[in-house]
Amino acid sequence: MKANVVDARGRACPEPVLLTKKALEVYKEGVDVVVDNVTARENIKRFAKNSGYNVDVKEENGDIILIIRKE
Template identity: 60%
Template sequence: MIKVDARGVSCPQPVLMTKKALEENKDGIVVLVDNTTACNNVQRFMKNAGYNVSVKEDEEEFIIEAKK
């Protein structure tokens, strides 16, 4: 599974990185972000794209996993 490291990147870049990764791997990806806004935006994008999304918070980062 592809892992996208979008920590330290401001919106809308994490969403654009997620979109590109999903185009390359349609089965699913994992995205790492370090702020709530990016987490919410990436999660919303993934759900709108038809993925099942789970979010885990690990100290100061969010691990967002999308699966078909």
């Protein structure tokens, strides 16, 4: 499935969460977010879950991909 991808690699918190928030305001059905550190992963996961989304996590070449979809 094609999805909108937000590249938040290298960003320090809370920027990845803010980017995710802004993306979800536009694409309410869900987005993929690429991050590269555990803090961003945890913060985005918590934010997405609190906002009523399901989150799947994949790892690819050291990057973390969060697949965020409407429940």
